[in-house]
Amino acid sequence: MPESATETPGAGITAQAPAPAAKATRGAISIRNVTKIYDPEGVNVMAVDDCSLEIAAGEVCMIVGPSGCGKTTLLNAIAGFHSITFGEIYLDGQLLCGPEKPLADQGADRVVVFQNGALFPWKTLLQNVAYGPIVQETMGKAEALEKAADMLAEAGLADMAKKFPGEVSSGMARRAEIVRALINDPKVLLLDEPYRAMDALTKSIMHEALLEMYDRTKVTMFFITHDLEEAIFLGDRVVVLTTRPAKTKKIVDVKIPRPRDYRLLGSEEFRLLVSEAKGAVHEEAIKAFEAGERELA
Amino acid sequence: MAEHPTVHAAVAPGPGRAVPLRRTRLQKLLENTTLWRGIVAIVGFILFWEVCSQWKGWFGYQIPWIGKVAPPSDVMAVWMDILPQPGYWESWYLSTFRVFLGFAIAQVIGIPFGLALAVNKYFRDVFFPPFEVLRPIPPLAWVPAAIIFWPTTELSITFVTFLGAFFTIVINVLGGARSIDGRYLRAAQSMGASQWDLFRRIILPGTLPSIFTGAAVGMGITWEVVLAAEMISGGGQQAGGGLGFFIWSSFMGGSIEQVIVGMISIGIAGYLSSSAIRYLGSVCMPWRRLF
Ligand SMILES: Nc1ncnc2c1ncn2[C@@H]1O[C@H](COP(=O)(O)OP(=O)(O)O)[C@@H](O)[C@H]1O
Ligand SMILES: [Mg+2]
Numbered sequence: 001m002p003e004s005a006t007e008t009p010g011a012g013i014t015a016q017a018p019a020p021a022a023k024a025t026r027g028a029i030s031i032r033n034v035t036k037i038y039d040p041e042g043v044n045v046m047a048v049d050d051c052s053l054e055i056a057a058g059e060v061c062m063i064v065g066p067s068g069c070g071k072t073t074l075l076n077a078i079a080g081f082h083s084i085t086f087g088e089i090y091l092d093g094q095l096l097c098g099p100e101k102p103l104a105d106q107g108a109d110r111v112v113v114f115q116n117g118a119l120f121p122w123k124t125l126l127q128n129v130a131y132g133p134i135v136q137e138t139m140g141k142a143e144a145l146e147k148a149a150d151m152l153a154e155a156g157l158a159d160m161a162k163k164f165p166g167e168v169s170s171g172m173a174r175r176a177e178i179v180r181a182l183i184n185d186p187k188v189l190l191l192d193e194p195y196r197a198m199d200a201l202t203k204s205i206m207h208e209a210l211l212e213m214y215d216r217t218k219v220t221m222f223f224i225t226h227d228l229e230e231a232i233f234l235g236d237r238v239v240v241l242t243t244r245p246a247k248t249k250k251i252v253d254v255k256i257p258r259p260r261d262y263r264l265l266g267s268e269e270f271r272l273l274v275s276e277a278k279g280a281v282h283e284e285a286i287k288a289f290e291a292g293e294r295e296l297a
Numbered sequence: 298m299a300e301h302p303t304v305h306a307a308v309a310p311g312p313g314r315a316v317p318l319r320r321t322r323l324q325k326l327l328e329n330t331t332l333w334r335g336i337v338a339i340v341g342f343i344l345f346w347e348v349c350s351q352w353k354g355w356f357g358y359q360i361p362w363i364g365k366v367a368p369p370s371d372v373m374a375v376w377m378d379i380l381p382q383p384g385y386w387e388s389w390y391l392s393t394f395r396v397f398l399g400f401a402i403a404q405v406i407g408i409p410f411g412l413a414l415a416v417n418k419y420f421r422d423v424f425f426p427p428f429e430v431l432r433p434i435p436p437l438a439w440v441p442a443a444i445i446f447w448p449t450t451e452l453s454i455t456f457v458t459f460l461g462a463f464f465t466i467v468i469n470v471l472g473g474a475r476s477i478d479g480r481y482l483r484a485a486q487s488m489g490a491s492q493w494d495l496f497r498r499i500i501l502p503g504t505l506p507s508i509f510t511g512a513a514v515g516m517g518i519t520w521e522v523v524l525a526a527e528m529i530s531g532g533g534q535q536a537g538g539g540l541g542f543f544i545w546s547s548f549m550g551g552s553i554e555q556v557i558v559g560m561i562s563i564g565i566a567g568y569l570s571s572s573a574i575r576y577l578g579s580v581c582m583p584w585r586r587l588f
Contacts, residue, residue: 079487108489118480122502122584132488135498164584184488 024058026092027187027220029078031055034087035245036073047073049245050087057092058218062231064281065241065249066288071224072115074246075190078222079112080104091187108132111181113191117173119165125152125176126161132184144183151179155209171202175209182217191223195230204262207233215259228281232256232273233264240280243288250280343369367554372561375554384538388559391539392527393566395451396519399458403515407463408508411470416500428467436461436522440529454526454539461522462515469514473507474500506585509578513571520567540566 036048047070055061063071077084078091083102090096096104111132119128129148133139139147152161155175165173174194181189195203211234214221225231231238238252254273256264264270326332350368353359379385413420414428436457443453477500485499527541540563547555579586 079483081483081487106486106489108487110487112484112487114480114484116480118478118484120481120484120499120502122505122582131485131490131498135485135491135494136489166584180488 024056024218024220026057028057028090028092029053029055029061029188029220029222030088030090030093031074031078032088032090034074034077034089035085036070036077036082037085038073040085046245048077048084049247051241051247052087053239053248055220055222058220060214060221060223060234060236062235062238063222063224063241064226064228064231064238064277065246066243066281066285067226069241069244069284069288070246071241072192075112075192075222075224078104078188079110079190080106081112108136108184109187110190111184111186111188113174113177113181113189113194115193115196117165117170117177117194119173119177119180121165124162124164125157125168125173128165128176129180129183131180136184148179148183151183152176155179155213169202170198171206174198174206178210178213182213182219186219188220188222191221193224193226195225195227203227203230208261210234211258211260228274228277229265231277232270233260238273238277240277240284243284243291249284250277252277252280367557372554372557375552376558376561379555379558385543388538388540388543389562389566392520392523392541392563395454395458395523395527395539396516396566396570399455399523400462400512400516400519402455402459403462403466403519404512407466407511407515408470411467412474412496412500412504414467414471415474415504416496428464432464432468436518437525437529440526444530450530454523454530457526458519458523461518465515465518466508466511469507469511470504473504473510476507477503505582509574509582512574512578516570516574517567520563520570524563 031051031053034048034051035046038045038047051070051074053061063074065071073082076082077097078089080096080103084097085102086099088095088098089104091109095101119125120131123131126145126148129152130141130144133144133147134141149158149161152158155178157172157176157179160168160172160176165176168176178189178194195206198206207230221234223231223234228238232252232254235254237254239248240250240252241247242249252273256269256273320328346363346366347368347370349360349363350366352364359365410424414425415421439457439460440453443456444450447453447456481499481503482495485495490498523539524541524544527539528545540559543562544556544559547559
C-alpha cells in the first residue's frame, strides 16, 4: 500500500478489514483526500470534502449516509463519470484520477449497477448480458452469447434469457443486471442503491442471491444503500458518511463470518451492529434535515 | 356490451373445474368488444347520415347542413361506377407515389440530420437556428416558391410533400435522441462501448420509438400536403391527376358524390399508410410489443 495512505483518517481502520478469501487479489480501492465541488465558478456545491477511504481487495464495502450527502458523487468519480476537484483515487495501486488527471478513464474493470436499473430495454436479457464482451471485442458474438446464457443459467435466469427487461420482474431485472456486470470480470462492482424501492421480501431474495454470487466471485463491491440492515447483512464494513459535504464519519466493522444467511437477521450481534450504525446515521440525518430547513427558510 | 362469460372462466378456473380450451384467434377476434363497438359506431354513423340526407325526400323538410350532403347510398352507387375506371386508380397511384417519395426522402435526410443535431454540439449550433426559422413556415406556403424553383410541377409537389414530413421527423428524432436516459449511456460506456457502439447500439435503438412517432405524424402531414398541393397546382399537365385533383375536378364538375368518394378514398389511404407504419414499428421494436 502506498505510504501516503497512512496519513489519511480512514487508513487506520483499513487494517481491520476482514481478510478476504484467497481468490481476491485485486480490486483494492484507495480514496485519498478526495474533494468534489460541482461547478466551482457557478453554483459551487461542495459534495465531497476531503474524504478518504481504503477498500481492500475483495471487500464488500457498504456506503451509507443521508440522501444528497455525496454518495453517488463518490461512485461517479470512481467510475469515471465525472472529475474530482482535489485528491486521488487508486485502483490496485494504479492512479485512476488525481491532480494531473481529474477524470478517471471509464473501463469495464469498474462496472456500475444503477439505482433504477439500466438494462437496455431494446435488448433481451441475454443480449444485455452479452453486451460488454461484444463491444469490448474480448469475445466473438456467438461466444459472448453462449457465455451470457451460461451465466444467466447460473443465476437462475435460464428461462428468462429470451425475454425483454420489460417482461420480467424488477428483482429478476436487477439480478440480470448484476450478471451483465460480472461477465466483464470487473475488479470492482459499483452499486448505487440497486435494491431501492423493492419490497422487503424481494430484497431478501436479492440479498441471498448476491451473497451467493459474492462467495463465488469475491469481487470487490462499493455498495451504496440507505438500508442499514441491508448494509450489515451484506457488508464486511459499513462506512457512514456525514451529511453533505461527505466525509467518513464512522466505520462499522461487521465481523460476521461468511457464508451468511437470513437466520443472521434475528441474532443479537446483528441487531447491535445495526443500532450502532443507526446511531451514527441518525445524527447525520438530523443535521441534513436541519440544513434543509435553513435552506428553505 | 356484456362481458363474455368464458373470459371469467379462463381467469379463475376453480378447483376441479375444467380449464377452458385455448380460444382460437378467430374466437378472440369475435369476442373483442372494442372491435364490435367500432363496427357498430361506423354502421350507426352511416345510417344516421343516410336518414338525414333522405329526410327532405321523405318528410319534405331539409335538415340543416347534413341534409344537403348526398346520402351514402348515392355515394356508394357513384363509387361503384368509378371503381372500374382506370383514371380513378391512376389518381390513387399518383398520390400514393408522391406521398411515399416525399416521405422516403424526408426519412432518408431527416433521420441522419436529426441524429447529427442530437449528438454533435457544433452541428447543432450551426444548423439548428436556421432549421428553427424555417420550421414554422407551413408547407403550403412553399408551393409558389416551389413552383418557381423546380422545373416541373411533379418536382414541386414532391418537394412540398418532403417538407411536410421533414420538419416533424427531424424534431422527433432530435427530441428522442436527446431524451435517452443517461443511465443507458453511462452503463454502456462503463462496459467499454466506443463512440460508434454508443451510437449504433444505444442511441439508434433508443431513438427508434421517436422515429416511428415522427413517421406516423409525418405520414399524416404528407397526405394533407400532397392533396392540397395537387389541388393548388391543378394537377398540372404533365403531373396529372392525383386524389387531390380528383376531388377538385369533381367539385368543379358539380358532383358532390364524387367529392365524397375522393374524401373517403383519402381516409382509406391514410389509414392504410399509418397501419403500415404501426406494423413496421412493431416489427422493428419487438420490446414494445409487450404492453
Ligand atoms: N451535477 C451537479 N451539479 C450540482 N450539484 C450536484 C450535481 N450532482 C449532484 N449535486 C449535489 O451534490 C450533492 C450530492 O449528490 P449525490 O452524490 O447524488 O447524493 P447521494 O448521496 O444522495 O447519492 C447533492 O446535494 C446534489 O444536489
Ligand atoms: Mg444517490
